[in-house]
Structures are given as structure tokens and as C-alpha cells.
Amino acid sequence: MSFEERQILIIGAGPSGLIAAREAARRGVDVLVVEEDSEIGVPCHCAGLLSLRGLKRLNISADGSYVQNKVRGAFFHSPSGLSFKVEKQSPVACVVDRSSFDKYLASQATRIGAEIRLNSRVQEIQLENGCVAARSKKRVFKASIVIDAEGASSRIVKAAGLKSTNPSHFLPGFQLDLYGVDVDPNYVEVHVGSRVAPGFFAWVIPLSSNSARVGLGCRKANPKELLQRFIERRFKGEEYEILTSRSGTIITSGPIEKTFSNRLLIVGDAAGQVKPTTGGGVILGGLCGAIAGKVAAEAVNLGRFDEDFLRLYEESWRKSLGREFKYMILARRILNALSDRMIDKGFELIIKEGLQEVISREGDMDFQSNVILELVRRRRILRILLPLLKLQHLLHEIGLG
Ligand SMILES: Cc1cc2nc3c(=O)[nH]c(=O)nc-3n(C[C@H](O)[C@H](O)[C@H](O)COP(=O)(O)OP(=O)(O)OC[C@H]3O[C@@H](n4cnc5c(N)ncnc54)[C@H](O)[C@@H]3O)c2cc1C
Numbered sequence: 001m002s003f004e005e006r007q008i009l010i011i012g013a014g015p016s017g018l019i020a021a022r023e024a025a026r027r028g029v030d031v032l033v034v035e036e037d038s039e040i041g042v043p044c045h046c047a048g049l050l051s052l053r054g055l056k057r058l059n060i061s062a063d064g065s066y067v068q069n070k071v072r073g074a075f076f077h078s079p080s081g082l083s084f085k086v087e088k089q090s091p092v093a094c095v096v097d098r099s100s101f102d103k104y105l106a107s108q109a110t111r112i113g114a115e116i117r118l119n120s121r122v123q124e125i126q127l128e129n130g131c132v133a134a135r136s137k138k139r140v141f142k143a144s145i146v147i148d149a150e151g152a153s154s155r156i157v158k159a160a161g162l163k164s165t166n167p168s169h170f171l172p173g174f175q176l177d178l179y180g181v182d183v184d185p186n187y188v189e190v191h192v193g194s195r196v197a198p199g200f201f202a203w204v205i206p207l208s209s210n211s212a213r214v215g216l217g218c219r220k221a222n223p224k225e226l227l228q229r230f231i232e233r234r235f236k237g238e239e240y241e242i243l244t245s246r247s248g249t250i251i252t253s254g255p256i257e258k259t260f261s262n263r264l265l266i267v268g269d270a271a272g273q274v275k276p277t278t279g280g281g282v283i284l285g286g287l288c289g290a291i292a293g294k295v296a297a298e299a300v301n302l303g304r305f306d307e308d309f310l311r312l313y314e315e316s317w318r319k320s321l322g323r324e325f326k327y328m329i330l331a332r333r334i335l336n337a338l339s340d341r342m343i344d345k346g347f348e349l350i351i352k353e354g355l356q357e358v359i360s361r362e363g364d365m366d367f368q369s370n371v372i373l374e375l376v377r378r379r380r381i382l383r384i385l386l387p388l389l390k391l392q393h394l395l396h397e398i399g400l401g
Contacts (some may be wrong), residue, residue: 002139006032007300009134009143011122011156013040015282016268016289017149018105019058023293024147025114029300032143033114034136036121041102045248046282047175047213048096049188049205051365054283055094058290060108066100068207072186073360078347079193079340084356086363087187093365095205095213122150124159125264132263144263145296145305149289151269152249160264162256165272169253171200173279174223175215176231177207180240185209191230193340197223200250200279202230211243217250217279219336250279254329259317260310265292273317275366276325276332283366284324288317327369334376349380 008024010017013035025031037043048068055062062070071094073087106116122141125134131142148156154164183189189204196202199219206212214234216227224247251274259266267273268285275284295313299305338346350356355375362371375381 003142004032004139005131005142006030007144008032008147008296009034009132009141009145010147010149011125011134012149012151012268012270013037013102013106013116013118014149014151014268014285015102015105016270016273016285016292017147018102018109019286019289020147020149020267020293020296021109021114021116022105022112023290024297025109025112025293027294027297027301028113029297031109031114032141033109033116034120034122034134034141035116035118038119039099040106040116040118041099043246044098045173045246046098047203047205047215048098048101049093049203049280050096050101050282051093052091053364054286054366057366058283058286060105060286062094064101064104066096066098066104067094068097069095069185071095071188071206074188074190076347077189077191078344079195080344082344082347082351084347084351085187086356086360088360093188095207122156125156127262145299145310146264147289147292147296148264148266148270149268152251154270157256157266157270160261162258162261162266164270165251165253165256169251169276171217171219171250171252171279172223172247173215173217173250174227174245174247175203175213176227176245177211177213177243178231178235178240179211179243181210181212181214181235181238183209183212191234192343195340196230197221197226199336200252202227204234215246223247250274251281252276252279252332254325254332259288259314260307262307262310263305265296265310265313267292273321273325275368276328277335277368280365284321287321291316324367324369327372330376331368331372346381349378353378353380 007030010033021033070091072091077083120136122134132146134141157164183206185206191202197216197218200217202216255272259271267289273285273288274281
């Protein structure tokens with residue numbers, strides 16, 4: 001068994017870990033990222049829909065070769081077939097090939113000085129005198145500080161004695177890339193309802209006018225079977241070819257209670273830094289990864305690896321995203337409690353009152369609190385929601401109680 005000493009060790013070369021690596025390395029500290037798989041970005045579990053604003057916030061180009069398409073809005077479809085459209089004048093999001101996207105992030109991090117080691121699975125970590133020891137099959141990495149970016153599995157989080165994401169908020173997701181379908185390349189489709197995707201939704205993300213990434217997440221059902229049925233209905237009579245299939249775990253819980261301890265920071269899916277409304281985690285996990293990289297580099301420069309210093313990480317990400325998570329968790333709870341009939345009523349109201357204009361105007365794919373508050377505050381929407389929920393509790397949560 002060989003030993004290797006590093007200043008910062010990052011476990012997991014997904015977007016959160018790679019962005020953390022980039023931000024730490026740019027501050028001149030020594031960074032090693034270890035990844036269990038043999039290729040960055042493979043296997044891929046993601047639909048790759050990322051907001052342009054989010055990419056800008058992360059200093060990532062929206063014009064790289066990993067971009068497959070850009071969209072400017074979405075069609076929402078209710079259980080009974082009602083629909084409305086939200087849109088902006090110009091593109092708001094891009095669809096990326098996640099494998100190429102992750103490789104690009106890896107090249108950003110290594111160009112600036114980080115090192116990435118593939119085929120290196122950390123099996124356990126242990127606090128030792130003056131370092132954290134992370135063991136893989138062949139090697140022990142002794143690091144001043146570890147950033148855990150291991151994704152949804154959360155093995156390290158549990159081993160470190162922190163409370164991991166509650167698996168009851170994990171949903172199975174399944175998606176296929178289809179070629180030969182007729183879709184509008186400018187708009188994503190979101191289909192809701194218990195028949196389509198109980199407990200979540202189905203998506204059609206156009207890759208061009210004749211190809212799309214079609215998938216769904218669901219609760220207590222088989223996503224593969226539901227997706228097959230959805231595709232048969234949605235693309236009835238069309239002749240298409242299935243190019244790739246992907247599955248994965250969609251996290252809807254919101255963040256874990258505590259994302260730091262001595263010599264350890266937790267980021268991304270491992271920390272539950274995923275939008276509970278949509279299951280999207282690349283941008284918010286990346287923003288938290290950037291903060292973690294910065295705090296870890298500061299910790300190295302100051303020689304401070306204690307909890308009192310590292311809580312700065314949690315304070316910083318909660319300051320910018322805490323409110324967002326709070327409202328998205330609320331929205332997810334409301335959505336989970338709605339019957340198909342109530343969803344239809346909600347659609348009717350949105351269409352009748354022209355609220356799609358409000359969503360189009362106020363909407364931000366990642367910072368959703370304003371639009372959630374704007375909608376939930378509407379008296380008629382409240383009237384639909386209240387029979388379901390404890391009135392005082394809801395009003396209190398949205399600051400109207
Ligand atoms: C079906 C589906 C569709 C999705 N669509 C979108 C979308 O359109 N937009 C969006 O923003 N998000 C989407 N997401 C969520 C998104 O994929 C995740 O939020 C994002 O990948 C989280 O990044 P991460 O770096 O935290 O974790 P990951 O991307 O999971 O990366 C973790 C990495 O750590 C490695 N690893 C794990 N354990 C170890 C270990 N012990 N030692 C070494 N390496 C280890 C893994 O191999 C992996 O490479 C989707 C998820 C699913 C399941």
C-alpha cells in the first residue's frame with residue numbers, strides 16, 4: 001500500500017467536484033481529484049438541460065462543442081391535456097452532452113493546475129493526526145482537507161457521521177435519446193399527471209427538430225414501463241430510432257442538514273444541493289462546488305481545517321441559495337400533494353389569468369423563489385391549495401401568516 005500526501009483531495013469528478021477543483025486550483029493550492037470510473041462523464045445519468053444564466057454564473061461557456069441545442073421556453077401539459085407555454089425572446093437554456101461537458105470541466109480544472117486520477121475509488125476516509133486519510137484499493141491519500149463530491153451514493157457522507165439525504169426523496173429516472181421524432185427545437189415539454197409520471201414529471205428535451213431526449217422520473221412505479229407508454233402516446237405513428245438509454249437517481253429532498261465537519265466539505269448531489277422541483281443539480285451543485293473550492297483553498301492558506309472555520313462554506317452557500325431551496329422544497333411538497341384534478345384546476349387558472357406571462361417574465365430556472373412566491377400568493381391558487389395543506393403552516397412558510 002503506497003501513501004501520497006496532498007493539500008486538497010476531491011472525491012468524484014462530476015461537475016460539483018470539478019468546479020470545486022478549478023476554483024481551489026486557481027488559488028494556487030495543490031488539488032487532486034479522484035474518480036472511480038475509467039472515463040470522465042461516463043456513465044452519464046443526466047438530461048443535460050442547463051440554464052444559460054447558470055452557466056454564466058459558473059464561468060462556463062454556453063457555446064462549447066458539448067452544447068447540442070438551445071431552447072427558449074417550455075410547454076407544460078396537464079393530466080387532461082390542457083397546456084400553456086412559457087418563453088423568453090431569446091434562448092434561456094442549452095442542452096449539453098453531459099459526458100463532453102464533464103470532460104470540458106475536467107480540462108478547465110487541469111489547465112489551471114488540478115490533477116485528476118481515474119480508476120481510483122475511495123473506499124473510506126478517516127480523520128488522523130493532522131490529516132484525513134482516504135483509502136483506495138492501492139493507495140492511501142493523506143490530505144489536509146477533503147471535498148466529498150461523490151454524487152447521490154453518499155457513502156462518504158454517512159461514513160463521516162453526517163446525516164445523508166433521505167432516500168425516500170430519491171426517485172428513479174429513465175430516459176432515451178430518440179432520433180426521427182417531430183419536435184419543436186425551441187421548446188422543452190413537461191408532462192405531469194399520475195398516468196404519465198406519478199410523483200414527478202416526464203420531459204421531452206429537443207436536441208434538434210427531429211431528435212429529442214425523452215425521460216421521466218416517478219414515485220412507486222417503474223420508470224422504464226411508464227416511459228415506454230408515454231413515448232407510444234406522445235410519438236404515436238412516428239418512426240423513430242432509440243439512440244441511447246440512461247437511468248439514474250433524481251434527488252428531490254433539498255440539502256442535507258450539515259455540509260461540513262473537521263477537514264471535510266460536502267458538495268453537489270452528495271449534499272442534496274439539487275432543485276427539489278426539477279431534480280436539476282448541475283448549476284446549484286456547481287455554485288456550491290465553487291464556494292467549497294474557494295473555502296478549501298483559504299483553509300489551506302490559513303492552516304485552518306477546524307469546523308469553526310469550515311462552517312464558512314455552509315454559511316456562504318446558504319446565504320445565496322438557502323431561500324431558493326426553502327421555496328423549492330415548499331413547491332415540491334405542494335406538487336406532491338396535488339391530485340390530477342387539482343393540477344388541472346391549477347392549469348385552468350394559469351391559462352385564464354394569463355399567469356404564464358408572469359412565469360415567463362419572472363422565471364429563472366435556478367433561482368425559482370420569486371416565481372413560486374408570486375404564484376402561491378395568488379388568492380385563487382391559494383384557494384386550490386389550501387384544502388390540501390395545513391393552512392397556517394403554509395401561510396407561515398411563504399411569509400403571509
Ligand atoms: C435522469 C436524470 C436527469 C437529470 N437531468 C438533469 C438536467 O437536465 N439538468 C441538471 O442540472 N441536472 C440533471 N440531473 C441531475 C444531475 O445529473 C446531478 O445533479 C449532477 O450530476 C450532480 O453532480 P455531482 O458532481 O454532484 O455528482 P455526479 O455527477 O454524480 O458525480 C459524482 C462522481 O463521483 C464519482 N464517485 C462516486 N463515489 C466515488 C468514490 N468513492 N471514489 C471516487 N469517485 C467516486 C462518480 O463516479 C461520479 O463521477 C439529472 C439526473 C438524473 C438522474
